[in-house]
Amino acid sequence: MEEMVDLPSRLAILPFRNKVLLPGAIVRIRCTSPASVKLVEKELWQREDKGLIGILPVKDSASTDVLTIGSLLSSGVTNDQVDSSSKGQIDALDTQKLDGKSPHESIYWHNRGVAARALHLSRGVEKPSGRVTYIVVLEGLFRFSVEELSVKGTYYMARVSRLDMTESEMVQAEQDSELIIISRQFKATAMELISVLEQKQKTVGRTKVLLETLPVHRLADIFVASFEISFEEQLSMLDLVDLKKRLLKATELVERHLQSIRVAEKITKKVEGQLSKSQKEFLLRQQMRAIKEELGDNEDDEDDLVALERKMQSAEMPPNIWKHAQRELRRLKKMQPQQPGYSSSRAYLELLADLPWQKVSEEHDLDIETAKERLDSNHHGLCKIKQRIIEYLAVRKLKPDAKGPILCLVGPPGVGKTSLASGIAAALDRKFVRISLGGVKDEADIRGHRRTYVGSMPGRLIDGLKRVGVCNPVMLIDEIDKTGSDVRGDPASALLEVLDPEQNKTFSDQYPSTANRAQRIPPPLLDRMEVIELPGYTPEEKLKIATDHLFPRVLEQHGLSSDFLKVPDDIVKLIIQRYTREAGIRNLERNLAALARAAAVKFTEQQHTVQHNKPVTASLLDTRLVDDAEVEMEEIPVNSYSSEISKALQSASTLLVDEDMLVKVLGPPRFDDREAIERAVTPGVAVGLVWTSFGGDVQFIEASSMVGKGDLHLTGQLGDVIKESAQIALTWVRARASELKMENIGNVNLLENRDVHIHFPAGAVPKDGPSAGVTLVTSLVSLFTQRTVRSDTTMTGELTLRGLVLPVGGIKDKVLAAHRYGIKRVILPEKNKKDLAEVPSTVLCSMEILFVKQMENVLEHAFEGGSPWRQCSKL
Numbered sequence: 001m002e003e004m005v006d007l008p009s010r011l012a013i014l015p016f017r018n019k020v021l022l023p024g025a026i027v028r029i030r031c032t033s034p035a036s037v038k039l040v041e042k043e044l045w046q047r048e049d050k051g052l053i054g055i056l057p058v059k060d061s062a063s064t065d066v067l068t069i070g071s072l073l074s075s076g077v078t079n080d081q082v083d084s085s086s087k088g089q090i091d092a093l094d095t096q097k098l099d100g101k102s103p104h105e106s107i108y109w110h111n112r113g114v115a116a117r118a119l120h121l122s123r124g125v126e127k128p129s130g131r132v133t134y135i136v137v138l139e140g141l142f143r144f145s146v147e148e149l150s151v152k153g154t155y156y157m158a159r160v161s162r163l164d165m166t167e168s169e170m171v172q173a174e175q176d177s178e179l180i181i182i183s184r185q186f187k188a189t190a191m192e193l194i195s196v197l198e199q200k201q202k203t204v205g206r207t208k209v210l211l212e213t214l215p216v217h218r219l220a221d222i223f224v225a226s227f228e229i230s231f232e233e234q235l236s237m238l239d240l241v242d243l244k245k246r247l248l249k250a251t252e253l254v255e256r257h258l259q260s261i262r263v264a265e266k267i268t269k270k271v272e273g274q275l276s277k278s279q280k281e282f283l284l285r286q287q288m289r290a291i292k293e294e295l296g297d298n299e300d301d302e303d304d305l306v307a308l309e310r311k312m313q314s315a316e317m318p319p320n321i322w323k324h325a326q327r328e329l330r331r332l333k334k335m336q337p338q339q340p341g342y343s344s345s346r347a348y349l350e351l352l353a354d355l356p357w358q359k360v361s362e363e364h365d366l367d368i369e370t371a372k373e374r375l376d377s378n379h380h381g382l383c384k385i386k387q388r389i390i391e392y393l394a395v396r397k398l399k400p401d402a403k404g405p406i407l408c409l410v411g412p413p414g415v416g417k418t419s420l421a422s423g424i425a426a427a428l429d430r431k432f433v434r435i436s437l438g439g440v441k442d443e444a445d446i447r448g449h450r451r452t453y454v455g456s457m458p459g460r461l462i463d464g465l466k467r468v469g470v471c472n473p474v475m476l477i478d479e480i481d482k483t484g485s486d487v488r489g490d491p492a493s494a495l496l497e498v499l500d501p502e503q504n505k506t507f508s509d510q511y512p513s514t515a516n517r518a519q520r521i522p523p524p525l526l527d528r529m530e531v532i533e534l535p536g537y538t539p540e541e542k543l544k545i546a547t548d549h550l551f552p553r554v555l556e557q558h559g560l561s562s563d564f565l566k567v568p569d570d571i572v573k574l575i576i577q578r579y580t581r582e583a584g585i586r587n588l589e590r591n592l593a594a595l596a597r598a599a600a601v602k603f604t605e606q607q608h609t610v611q612h613n614k615p616v617t618a619s620l621l622d623t624r625l626v627d628d629a630e631v632e633m634e635e636i637p638v639n640s641y642s643s644e645i646s647k648a649l650q651s652a653s654t655l656l657v658d659e660d661m662l663v664k665v666l667g668p669p670r671f672d673d674r675e676a677i678e679r680a681v682t683p684g685v686a687v688g689l690v691w692t693s694f695g696g697d698v699q700f701i702e703a704s705s706m707v708g709k710g711d712l713h714l715t716g717q718l719g720d721v722i723k724e725s726a727q728i729a730l731t732w733v734r735a736r737a738s739e740l741k742m743e744n745i746g747n748v749n750l751l752e753n754r755d756v757h758i759h760f761p762a763g764a765v766p767k768d769g770p771s772a773g774v775t776l777v778t779s780l781v782s783l784f785t786q787r788t789v790r791s792d793t794t795m796t797g798e799l800t801l802r803g804l805v806l807p808v809g810g811i812k813d814k815v816l817a818a819h820r821y822g823i824k825r826v827i828l829p830e831k832n833k834k835d836l837a838e839v840p841s842t843v844l845c846s847m848e849i850l851f852v853k854q855m856e857n858v859l860e861h862a863f864e865g866g867s868p869w870r871q872c873s874k875l
């Protein structure tokens with residue numbers, strides 16, 4: 001305590017550069033310069049009474065209020081809190097002479113200092129130079145002013161006088177009421193600072209104790225010394241001898257420090273709030289990584305990559321792919337998981353590792369006979385395609401490395417294209433994968449996206465290969481005619497590349513594809529494929545397929561057996577005639593499934609009755625049947641019930657489906673043969689045969705006319721070709737009418753003043769193609785002559801302006817469609833005669849086929865009693 005220590009009149013002076021030691025503060029210094037080492041040695045180390053030394057600030061910038069005693073002599077203190085830049089200056093000072101003239105006019109000594117005592121001293125000898133150094137812990141005691149500065153050997157001595165009051169003077173001064181208020185205010189501010197600091201650091205506890213125990217006159221200095229303030233402020237604190245002023249200044253400084261802490265806190269919070277999500281994520285990940293490192297648990301990512309590498313190795317990629325994959329993996333290893341390209345790069349490598357580069361479906365020795373049997377057992381008819389498959393198998397047997405063909409199965413829905421393709425796979429003992437291209441408009445769906453694209457995915461073909469897990473599957477590219485093209489590229493051209501046998505030979509080798517309409521497939525693509533048409537089935541074929549294939553399958557799916565549910569052939573025929581009018585057999589299968597479901601319900605109810613011996617008041621089946629005229633398409637989960645149902649069936653009698661049950665389950669018949677008769681009763685209606693995406697179909701063409709300017713209006717889903725046909729038909733009718741001098745029939749002027757409206761009902765089905773030409777003319781002639789067309793007659797054929805009837809396609813499908821509608825007479829272009837060879841004789845026998853060359857011949861056959869033209873011209 002300073003009051004115990006008297007201030008000698010002379011003190012050895014240790015200069016502090018740009019730093020102040022305030023009373024009560026403790027500082028640790030390292031002395032290395034000869035002057036300071038000498039001072040410490042003489043004044044502190046060698047003295048037993050542990051004397052005092054004076055700490056005097058020196059300043060290296062001009063400031064009038066602090067420079068009082070002229071120039072210096074030498075200094076030599078390095079302070080561990082003095083920055084290194086000032087060290088060079090101190091060394092320079094060492095070389096100066098104490099002659100009153102300083103070459104460094106900017107160095108000034110302060111005239112007030114603080115007497116200090118050494119709390120701890122340690123001496124060291126530097127090797128190998130042997131230089132002696134001291135580390136001294138000094139405590140500031142009280143202020144003094146310098147009266148005179150002189151040199152003692154290599155260091156300075158000063159004559160000094162005490163400035164601070166003694167302890168007893170202080171106790172007296174503290175009675176002053178103004179001082180009491182000031183010191184209270186200071187303590188309050190200091191306390192506030194402590195509590196703020198307390199939230200940040202736990203070590204403020206000691207300061208708190210000081211605040212409570214130390215006399216107030218010492219607190220001011222100690223507090224100010226404990227936080228960073230400018231040198232100027234330190235000097236002003238040193239200069240304030242008056243206790244009140246000092247306390248006020250200290251209060252101001254503490255207050256300012258408090259404010260600066262608060263502002264800093266506010267800014268930190270604001271900045272934290274502004275950290276973007278990704279920055280936060282980054283920080284959190286860094287922290288997580290650090291934590292994992294601490295736990296020795298940071299090998300997850302690496303483990304993952306090691307696993308990936310192992311997987312890649314076992315994928316047995318071809319050398320060029322392997323090289324590429326290795327390069328990619330090296331790149332991945334250098335990336336951070338949160339880096340943008342990381343996940344896409346990783347997904348790409350995963351895909352490469354997942355692809356079946358070498359895995360194949362094991363092929364057994366090909367036995368043509370067995371393959372034939374397998375094909376026959378799954379599919380009825382379809383001889384052409386089955387024959388083609390057998391041919392392929394035979395070639396393959398002779399030349400195993402023969403290139404696989406690309407077969408394109410074209411036909412209406414439900415004729416068995418997809419199931420046949422899977423049949424090919426079964427016959428070949430290969431795995432089967434189906435890729436549907438319906439609605440694909442983006443080239444990337446075929447080729448795959450660029451890897452750098454966010455959310456990039458492999459193309460559908462590659463994805464299919466990954467799914468199937470072997471590199472030689474039978475791959476079905478379904479609905480190849482349903483791809484479109486837009487700004488995202490042309491999937492067809494990408495497919496072309498894949499399907500070109502020259503380019504794809506290193507790839508999978510079997511590609512059946514399916515389409516409903518070959519016309520919709522771009523010609524270059526079609527050119528690469530071998531098209532096999534699957535026309536619709538005749539009712540006889542349908543019956544056979546239903547009894548041999550569909551019904552047994554349906555029974556099995558519903559847990560039933562043929563002993564319990566029987567559908568006689570007549571009933572199947574009725575289903576075909578009255579409930580389906582399709583080229584394929586999908587609806588037939590659905591209807592059979594509906595019967596099976598109804599039977600299943602009936603039998604479970606019977607069993608219920610038997611078990612509980614309770615009469616079932618309202619049969620579930622009956623309620624269902626009465627309300628439900630429409631066939632329900634939902635699947636009943638059969639597996640869980642199948643055994644129960646089978647047991648029930650054992651005690652039940654066979655359910656024979658009859659017409660009544662048919663109506664109950666499937667509702668009233670949806671189609672009947674009278675449709676054509678009923679619809680063709682008005683003049684202007686003709687029945688034509690057209691081709692739609694559902695195969696051949698019967699179309700009712702309705703024409704009507706009204707006062708106008710001779711314009712043609714067309715409605716129905718019509719393509720450009722059919723629109724042209726309509727225009728040709730109208731032109732031909734008008735031309736012929738004027739030739740026959742029949743411009744005016746009644747009040748109707750055929751050439752002018754009448755607009756004609758032709759409508760193709762069954763609106764939602766898109767129609768195109770020229771085959772409606774002759775039908776359009778027939779409907780127009782019927783309209784203008786007001787004669788009805790024979791309702792038992794239908795026709796097809798393209799028309800020229802001269803009235804020639806040209807052949808059209810899809811004759812088999814069209815004749816079958818007429819047959820489905822129960823139409824007995826069909827007018828066909830003569831040149832289509834040869835196409836009838838494809839139509840089963842059973843169908844042909846039940847129909848009258850009339851061949852024509854000229855439009856007039858059509859009219860002769862289409863109207864009862866011959867062409868109305870003839871009658872008109874006779875008039």
Ligand SMILES: Nc1ncnc2c1ncn2[C@@H]1O[C@H](COP(=O)(O)OP(=O)(O)OP(=O)(O)O)[C@@H](O)[C@H]1O
Binds near residue numbers: 381514545549
């Ligand atoms: N000749 C046939 N013999 C046995 N079953 C057949 C025959 N033709 C079709 N089927 C059956 O008819 C159902 C429908 O066939 P599939 O799904 O193969 O038709 P698709 O021609 O591919 O139709 P889409 O063009 O709508 O894809 C299948 O259950 C199939 O087994």
